[in-house]
Each structure stands twice: as C-alpha cells, then as structure tokens.
Amino acid sequence: MEMKNMSMRSQVYEWDASRGTAMTVATSVGNRTSIFIGGVGNNITKPAETTATEFVVIEDIAMTPSLGTLSTIPSGVTVRGLLTGTTNDAAPADNGIAGPRGYVQVRINTTDYFLDPDNIPNDGIPGAASPYPRSINFQPSFNLYPDVYVLPGQVWDALVTFYSLAFAGATAAAGELMCFVKYTLYDGPDALIANKLLEMGISINPGNVDWYKRSLLQAQA
Amino acid sequence: MSMRSQVYEWSNLQANNNQLRRTTSDLPVAIVASREYDIFTGGLGNNITKPAETTATQFIVIEDVAASPLLGGAVQIRINTTDYFQNPDVTDMAGIPGLASPYPRGCNSTVDTTLITAAAIGSQNTLKSFDLYPDVYVLPGQTFQILYSARTATTATSTEIVSCFLKYTLYDGPDALIANKLLELGVTINPNNVDWYKRSLIEQQQRSRAVAGGQQ
Numbered sequence: 001m002e003m004k005n006m007s008m009r010s011q012v013y014e015w016d017a018s019r020g021t022a023m024t025v026a027t028s029v030g031n032r033t034s035i036f037i038g039g040v041g042n043n044i045t046k047p048a049e050t051t052a053t054e055f056v057v058i059e060d061i062a063m064t065p066s067l068g069t070l071s072t073i074p075s076g077v078t079v080r081g082l083l084t085g086t087t088n089d090a091a092p093a094d095n096g097i098a099g100p101r102g103y104v105q106v107r108i109n110t111t112d113y114f115l116d117p118d119n120i121p122n123d124g125i126p127g128a129a130s131p132y133p134r135s136i137n138f139q140p141s142f143n144l145y146p147d148v149y150v151l152p153g154q155v156w157d158a159l160v161t162f163y164s165l166a167f168a169g170a171t172a173a174a175g176e177l178m179c180f181v182k183y184t185l186y187d188g189p190d191a192l193i194a195n196k197l198l199e200m201g202i203s204i205n206p207g208n209v210d211w212y213k214r215s216l217l218q219a220q221a
Numbered sequence: 222m223s224m225r226s227q228v229y230e231w232s233n234l235q236a237n238n239n240q241l242r243r244t245t246s247d248l249p250v251a252i253v254a255s256r257e258y259d260i261f262t263g264g265l266g267n268n269i270t271k272p273a274e275t276t277a278t279q280f281i282v283i284e285d286v287a288a289s290p291l292l293g294g295a296v297q298i299r300i301n302t303t304d305y306f307q308n309p310d311v312t313d314m315a316g317i318p319g320l321a322s323p324y325p326r327g328c329n330s331t332v333d334t335t336l337i338t339a340a341a342i343g344s345q346n347t348l349k350s351f352d353l354y355p356d357v358y359v360l361p362g363q364t365f366q367i368l369y370s371a372r373t374a375t376t377a378t379s380t381e382i383v384s385c386f387l388k389y390t391l392y393d394g395p396d397a398l399i400a401n402k403l404l405e406l407g408v409t410i411n412p413n414n415v416d417w418y419k420r421s422l423i424e425q426q427q428r429s430r431a432v433a434g435g436q437q
Contacts (some may be wrong), residue, residue, distance in 0.1 A: 022364055029245050030244065030245040031424025039333075065325060065340075066325075066382055067325060067328060068232060068234075068249075068289065068381070068383065069332065069342055069380070069381075069382060070332055070334060070377055070379045070380065070381055070382070071248065071249040071380035071381075072334075072378065072379040072380075073434060078343050080342070087245055087246045087247065087248060088245035088246065089245075089246045095234070095247065095248055095249070095382070096248075096249050097234075097382065098342075101243075108245075113225070113230065114227060115227060116229060116242055116269045117227075117229065117261060117268040117269060117273030117274070118270045118271050118273070119259070120270060121271065123230070123243060125230070126230045126386070128230070128324070128325040128384070128386075129228060129230065129324070129325065129386055129388075131325070135327070135334055136323060136346050137327045137328075137346060138324035138327050139325070139327040139348070139387055140326065140327075140389055141285060141287055141324055141326050141388065142228055143226075144226055144411045145226055146224045146225065146390070148225055153394070163244065163245050163247065164242050164245075165245075187259065195296075197292050200419065200423055201223070201395065201419050202416050202419055202420060202423075203224075203412060203413075203416050208416070211420075216428075
C-alpha cells in the first residue's frame with residue numbers, strides 16, 4: 001500500500017540469519033554480510049537506496065550481543081541466553097566468548113561510516129555496545145547520535161561481521177545472529193527540507209524539519 | 222558528514238601480539254596486575270596503526286568510557302601526557318572503575334574460575350553509576366590514550382576476558398571550527414549546541430536581511 005500523505009516516516013528493519021536462506025556459519029564467520037542483500041537470512045529484493053525525492057536518517061543500529069567469560073569455559077554452554085563458542089582454526093579452541101562476537105558497520109555507497117582513530121574503517125558497532133534485543137543482561141552503551149544521513153540517490157547497507165563460532169548447528173538458528181536498524185524516511189517536501197537543513201549544516205530530525213517549516217511560516221507572516 | 226559518532230572496543234583477545242584486526246582465531250591472553258594497557262597501541266588485543274590523535278581540523282569529544290568490571294578493572298584517559306582522572310590529592314589513579322562504568326552494561330562483576338559452568342559466570346547485572354559529564358575534549362593537534370588496568374591479574378589457568386569501550390564524537394572541518402568557538406565561549410560542545418550555534422548564525426543573518434529590506 002502506498003503511503004502518500006506521510007512525508008516523515010519512522011521505519012525499522014530486522015534481520016535474522018536463520019530466516020529465508022539460513023546462514024551457513026563456517027562460510028560466513030569473519031566475513032562481512034549485508035543484512036539487505038547478503039544472500040543469507042531474510043533479505044530484500046534490491047540494495048537499499050534512496051530515490052531523488054527521498055532522504056533517510058539512520059537513528060539506531062543494533063545486533064546480537066556477546067559476553068566475554070573465561071578461556072576455559074567449554075563451547076556449547078549457555079551463558080545468559082548466549083552459547084559459548086570456539087575459534088575457526090584448523091584445530092578449533094574454546095575461546096570463552098558467549099555469543100557471536102559480532103559487529104555492524106554502516107556503509108554509504110562505498111564508504112564505511114565507523115572508523116578507528118587512525119581513520120581506518122573498523123568492524124563497526126559491537127553488539128555488546130548496542131545489543132538487540134535489549135534485556136536486563138544486555139543494555140546499550142551506545143547511542144547513534146549524531147545520526148547517519150543517506151542522501152538522495154545514495155545506496156546504503158548494514159554489514160554484519162562475527163568472529164566466534166557460537167552456534168548450536170552448522171546453520172544459524174533463530175535469534176543466534178540478528179541485526180536491527182531504525183531509520184526515518186523523509187519523502188517529498190520533507191526530503192527537500194532535509195536537504196536544505198543539510199546545506200545549512202543543521203541536524204536532520206523531525207524537530208528541526210518542523211522548526212524550518214515554522215520559520216518559513218513566520219517569515220511569510 | 223562533519224559530526225560523526227564513533228566507537229572503539231578493545232578486548233584481551235588476540236591470535237598474535239601487535240594485532241591490528243580481529244580474527245576468528247583470537248583467544249584470551251593474560252593481563253598483568255596494575256599495568257596500564259593502551260587500548261590503541263599497547264600491543265595486546267586489537268590495536269590500531271598509530272597513536273590516536275586529532276589533526277588541525279578535527280575536534281574529539283569523548284562521551285563515554287567503560288570497562289569490564291572484572292578483576293578491579295579501570296580505565297584512564299590521557300591527553301598528551303596528562304591523566305584526566307586524579308585523586309583529590311592530585312596523585313595518579315587508575316581511572317573510572319569498571320564497576321562504576323561497566324561494559325557491557327548489565328554484565329557480571331565476578332566469575333568463579335574454579336567452577337566452569339554457566340551459573341559460575343555471575344548472576345548479577347552491573348549497571349552504570351558514572352556518567353562522563355562534562356565530556357572530555359581532545360583539541361586539534363592533541364594525542365590521546367585510553368589506558369586499561371586491572372587491580373588483579375587474570376588467573377593463570379583460566380583467563381578472564383576483559384574489554385574496554387570508548388564512545389566519542391568526531392567533529393571535522395567547519396564543525397571543528399564551531400566546536401573551538403563554543404569552547405572559547407565556554408559552552409558545552411555537543412551536537413545540539415553545534416546546531417544551536419549554526420541556527421543562531423542563520424537567524425542572525427535572516428534578521429539582518431529583514432532589517433536591510435525594511436530600510437530600503
């Protein structure tokens with residue numbers, strides 16, 4: 001159904017590696033996987049992109065958390081709902097990590113958003129810092145502010161990387177590796193205002209779009 | 222993008238010393254008691270290629286630092302050669318305890334290393350008692366270090382995994398200039414105040430134009 005009268009819309013996308021084509025753990029570990037078109041988990045039909053009249057503001061991104069335990073804890077033990085895992089070596093060793101040791105990076109066109117202090121792109125936000133789902137055991141240390149902007153005509157992606165074989169089987173089961181993105185889609189006139197705010201160097205959020213509309217109305221009065 | 226939210230996570234997990242990237246072969250390595258480990262270039266765990274520093278057109282605001290609450294872990298911020306957290310008698314200290322600013326939030330503060338079961342991990346959820354406010358500023362041209370230390374060494378037979386987390390905002394180009402201006406004005410540097418400064422410049426311009434239009 002087309003939504004014609006809503007020019008600012010809050011949107012979410014949830015990815016689970018077990019849905020659709022379930023992810024084969026051994027081939028994906030240590031590699032970046034797109035949550036939109038990675039070919040595993042639930043995917044969409046084409047890369048996420050904005051049209052000439054759209055503007056996307058990514059406001060939150062989160063993924064399955066992890067927890068460091070002990071080097072001697074065997075793999076396959078459940079700690080706070082997460083399985084402990086092993087390395088991906090020829091001779092796998094228990095690594096003492098509960099959960100996938102996962103990270104999520106935002107990519108706009110070909111540029112990674114999160115960088116190390118030496119300006120080299122890193123793996124992105126740790127699931128331990130921005131957990132999904134949130135629980136008493138796993139709470140966020142990270143808040144994506146300032147937001148990430150996807151300008152008209154740009155392609156964007158969220159790339160998941162995990163380093164621990166903390167899965168019950170050879171393929172991912174439900175909830176073992178998930179990612180969540182919250183964004184606001186500005187369309188039509190509001191996308192124009194978003195562009196204007198960007199030009200002025202002002203943060204794009206519903207409050208500032210409203211402020212700009214109010215200032216236009218006041219200027220007319 | 223002139224204001225960007227950035228994070229850095231460090232753990233005592235590595236396959237080799239002086240390792241730059243995380244790998245799927247990483248295993249826990251021992252931590253020595255009371256030694257300060259630079260999470261960027263300390264040689265242990267995941268590291269970066271050079272010391273963290275700002276260029277002439279960059280301004281960094283550190284908004285959160287956190288560490289594993291295990292083993293009396295603590296985290297200190299060093300700007301150039303000056304430690305940020307000090308004792309009341311102006312002597313050195315380890316920094317913010319992981320118990321006050323835990324990472325991950327909700328994690329356990331103890332582990333029973335002799336009883337390796339899930340229950341031995343610790344049932345409590347450590348929440349933060351500390352909020353890094355006011356934030357810590359790294360001015361253009363400064364070098365900064367984040368130093369993790371543990372009061373107790375990791376156990377020889379069963380190494381605990383400890384982590385450290387840093388959240389900061391990188392202001393670049395014009396926004397770094399505004400950040401400097403806000404610093405000069407004594408106003409807190411955060412995205413909201415940078416926005417406010419820009420808006421006030423724009424509104425000032427609009428008023429000037431309106432006055433000029435009225436005089437003609």
